[in-house]
Amino acid sequence: MKDDSRKAQGTVRSAPVLVPMPAERPYTYAVPDGMHVVPGSIVRVPLGPREVAGIVWDCDAGDVDPKKLKPISQLFDCPPIDRETRRFVDWISTYTLAAPGMVARMLLRAPAAFDPEPWTEGLQRTEAVPDRMTAARARVLEASRDGFAWTRSGLAHAAGVSSTVIDGLRDQGVFETVMIPPRPVVAEPDTSYAQPELSPDQQAVADMLRAAVEKGGAAVTLVDGVTGSGKTEVYFEAVASALDKGRQVLILLPEIALTHAFLERFQDRFGAKPAEWHSDLPPRMREKVWRQVAEGSVRVVAGARSALFLPFQELGLIVVDEEHDPAYKQEDRVSYNARDMAVVRGRIGGFPVVLASATPSIDSRVNADQGRYARAMLPARFAEAALPHLQTIDMRRAPPARGGFLSPILISQIRRTLERGEQSLLFLNRRGYAPLTLCRVCGHRFQCPDCSSWLVEHRFRGQLVCHHCGHHEKRPDACPECGTFDHLVACGPGVERVAEEVVGHFPDARTIVLSSDLLGGVRRLRLELDAIANGDADIVIGTQLVAKGHNFPDMTLVGIVDADLGLANGDPRAAERTFQLLSQVTGRAGRTGKKSLGLLQTFQPDHPVMRAIVSGNAEAFYQREIAEREKSGLPPFGRLAGIIVSAATRAEAESHARAIRRAAPATADIQMLGPAEAPLALLAGRHRFRLLVHGGRRSDMQSYIKAVLSDGPKVRGSVRVAVDIDPQSFL
Ligand code: ADP
Ligand code: ZN
Numbered sequence: 001m002k003d004d005s006r007k008a009q010g011t012v013r014s015a016p017v018l019v020p021m022p023a024e025r026p027y028t029y030a031v032p033d034g035m036h037v038v039p040g041s042i043v044r045v046p047l048g049p050r051e052v053a054g055i056v057w058d059c060d061a062g063d064v065d066p067k068k069l070k071p072i073s074q075l076f077d078c079p080p081i082d083r084e085t086r087r088f089v090d091w092i093s094t095y096t097l098a099a100p101g102m103v104a105r106m107l108l109r110a111p112a113a114f115d116p117e118p119w120t121e122g123l124q125r126t127e128a129v130p131d132r133m134t135a136a137r138a139r140v141l142e143a144s145r146d147g148f149a150w151t152r153s154g155l156a157h158a159a160g161v162s163s164t165v166i167d168g169l170r171d172q173g174v175f176e177t178v179m180i181p182p183r184p185v186v187a188e189p190d191t192s193y194a195q196p197e198l199s200p201d202q203q204a205v206a207d208m209l210r211a212a213v214e215k216g217g218a219a220v221t222l223v224d225g226v227t228g229s230g231k232t233e234v235y236f237e238a239v240a241s242a243l244d245k246g247r248q249v250l251i252l253l254p255e256i257a258l259t260h261a262f263l264e265r266f267q268d269r270f271g272a273k274p275a276e277w278h279s280d281l282p283p284r285m286r287e288k289v290w291r292q293v294a295e296g297s298v299r300v301v302a303g304a305r306s307a308l309f310l311p312f313q314e315l316g317l318i319v320v321d322e323e324h325d326p327a328y329k330q331e332d333r334v335s336y337n338a339r340d341m342a343v344v345r346g347r348i349g350g351f352p353v354v355l356a357s358a359t360p361s362i363d364s365r366v367n368a369d370q371g372r373y374a375r376a377m378l379p380a381r382f383a384e385a386a387l388p389h390l391q392t393i394d395m396r397r398a399p400p401a402r403g404g405f406l407s408p409i410l411i412s413q414i415r416r417t418l419e420r421g422e423q424s425l426l427f428l429n430r431r432g433y434a435p436l437t438l439c440r441v442c443g444h445r446f447q448c449p450d451c452s453s454w455l456v457e458h459r460f461r462g463q464l465v466c467h468h469c470g471h472h473e474k475r476p477d478a479c480p481e482c483g484t485f486d487h488l489v490a491c492g493p494g495v496e497r498v499a500e501e502v503v504g505h506f507p508d509a510r511t512i513v514l515s516s517d518l519l520g521g522v523r524r525l526r527l528e529l530d531a532i533a534n535g536d537a538d539i540v541i542g543t544q545l546v547a548k549g550h551n552f553p554d555m556t557l558v559g560i561v562d563a564d565l566g567l568a569n570g571d572p573r574a575a576e577r578t579f580q581l582l583s584q585v586t587g588r589a590g591r592t593g594k595k596s597l598g599l600l601q602t603f604q605p606d607h608p609v610m611r612a613i614v615s616g617n618a619e620a621f622y623q624r625e626i627a628e629r630e631k632s633g634l635p636p637f638g639r640l641a642g643i644i645v646s647a648a649t650r651a652e653a654e655s656h657a658r659a660i661r662r663a664a665p666a667t668a669d670i671q672m673l674g675p676a677e678a679p680l681a682l683l684a685g686r687h688r689f690r691l692l693v694h695g696g697r698r699s700d701m702q703s704y705i706k707a708v709l710s711d712g713p714k715v716r717g718s719v720r721v722a723v724d725i726d727p728q729s730f731l
Helices: 004-009 083-096 101-110 135-143 151-158 164-171 200-215 229-245 262-272 283-295 305-309 338-349 362-369 406-420 495-505 521-533 576-586 606-615 618-632 650-663 701-709
Strands: 016-017 027-030 042-049 050-056 120-126 175-180 217-225 248-252 275-277 300-303 315-321 352-357 374-378 389-394 424-426 436-439 456-457 463-465 470-476 486-489 511-514 538-541 555-560 599-603 638-647 670-683 686-696 720-725
Touching: 004 248, 004 352, 016 101, 027 042, 050 101, 050 463, 083 101, 083 338, 083 720, 101 305, 120 151, 120 275, 135 151, 135 164, 151 164, 151 175, 175 248, 175 555, 200 217, 200 229, 200 352, 200 374, 217 229, 217 338, 217 362, 229 248, 229 262, 229 352, 248 305, 248 338, 262 300, 262 521, 300 305, 305 338, 338 352, 362 374, 362 618, 389 606, 406 424, 406 495, 406 555, 495 511, 495 538, 555 576, 576 599, 576 606, 599 606, 606 618, 638 650, 638 670, 638 701, 650 670, 650 686, 650 701, 670 701, 686 701, 701 720
Parallel strands: 217 352, 217 374, 248 300, 248 315, 275 300, 315 352, 389 599, 424 538, 424 555, 511 538, 555 599
Antiparallel strands: 016 027, 016 050, 042 050, 120 175, 436 486, 456 463, 463 470, 638 686, 638 720, 670 686
16 A cells, blocks of 8 residues: 555555456555555445455555546445455465455455444333233233343234334333344353363363464364264364464364254354354355454354355464365365365464364375374274274175165165164265166167266156256157157166165165255255154165264164275275265264164275275275375375366367467476366366376476466467366366
């Protein structure tokens, strides 16, 4: 910002404002007389024909002709975005190569919250007495005896009378009108509300985390403990320390909308719920949470990855639960990994970060092994809870009946579990009925018109659906190619089809299918999850939605329908992901001390992943996987970035990708590979090519890619280029 003294020389005061646009730098605006902005102020500015909200930034505004500057139109009555958050935005922009405005845009997602929350009109008892008493009036006086201010409708409701009764009393002066401040979305947590008795192992870890918080300063601790070992219980102690220090806390969860149970556990410990933040939050609630985080009345947020961009003023601890979870990676517009960004945020803010997982990512494990992160272990399940006994089912030796997908071994275990009155979970990470539909007569396969993927049959809905772009069509009776009726066949299983098979075997069992296709959305899913936890289901067939953080006390059998599913793709993290997902799913069993069993149907029982899971020797798996990564220079021993070129035609995409490659110099430390047609060659009507940049651990990938893209071909026509630093997906 230019200071006021320059005004004397005829210059207007000006300020750089970051607007939510893919621009490389803030735009400069004039600051009207009498307006006082500081770095971080949220303002409204004209941008072309529109007005947008932006943030006053603190870089040099650059030389602009003051006469050409447009003035800031409004300064919002809102606490400024703090310096740490602004540096965080700059950092992410530099790291991900996304325009700073696009990162700042994530901070500005609740526009209605930039203005203070309105106060509501309320009624408060006075000393006056009504001229005449009726039963209804007596009830109103009784209800309002506490002396608090009530809203008119709230009081009417509480007293069970119509609002006209209230109006009558007000007119007589029995109530006076007062203004009620906005209510906090959550009560303040009480750190001494219910302190748990920790086991000695847990206590040691809790002490370590508390010490890190009390000492302050950036430090990352990886809490590595099997499911049920009490990781949550233990990091709550770190949360308590941070709150006692007067700091705000952020707890990141991969699937917050569904982990209702988490909020309740938090309440059991702290006497109040944390504020929630995720995409399913109603807009009014989002605005309240945003505003109250900015004002500091919300002390703890439990949120999805986007909660990193809430306007905290006193953030002092971030916990990343299930830190290995791929859901932390955002690939839309700004592609970032929330777990890694949480670590960065801690470094910028000078506060500790806790990463928790039963199956840490290889990246975090290596960081711990090499001493960059502290590692805290919780080796045993809490109390009597035993880990499930795990076994593979060799599908070559015990194949399912014709047309089925469940081995007789698994079926007989489901039967036994039913007989004991306990629950079974069948896990298959495939939504719908069947992943492919074809015509038995001509061989026609149903494919998405806009993507290179097969259409997935959803039998309940009677549709064929593309899982990449959402395209859907009615499942026809006749083949569109050869016209033959009734000869379409479903190939392979989805959860709906496994459910059909289960119902065939166990017609009297209560069966629930759980996937994101469930009608009724998140609300319905929560109800179903509660029903399962209450024992209102015998057999649950689910996708990865059931893997995340739920506690099902009576679940004593977990069957993995296709343990090989995740291993088949060309992703360098395929083995790691499969190991994590399968460990997590089998960890759903036996959380209460009952004897439990996990069965993995596989055609490769000798695969290192299967062996590691079954033997319980996770360490052997980690050592082997880490050694492999090191040998091939893959993350975290080397760095990767994806460049995805897409266009309306295949030729345009390919030639642009090739031109980028030609512009890429050979360096000792960084290579560019490709282009190759992407595995998802067509996505939502756009043709795609991928380049892969592979660099050494310390290579400056960002500068390299930036240089290549600016020296390379001009982006023209329908071409779009997206950069994905540290890609998690290679589709
Ligand atoms: P994790 O997060 O490692 O999966 P949790 O923290 O969810 O483990 O603990 C598993 C279960 O054991 C939960 O029901 C939790 O309430 C209980 N538990 C863990 N530690 C304790 C403790 N010290 N006192 C009481 N209950 C505990
Ligand atoms: Zn599609």
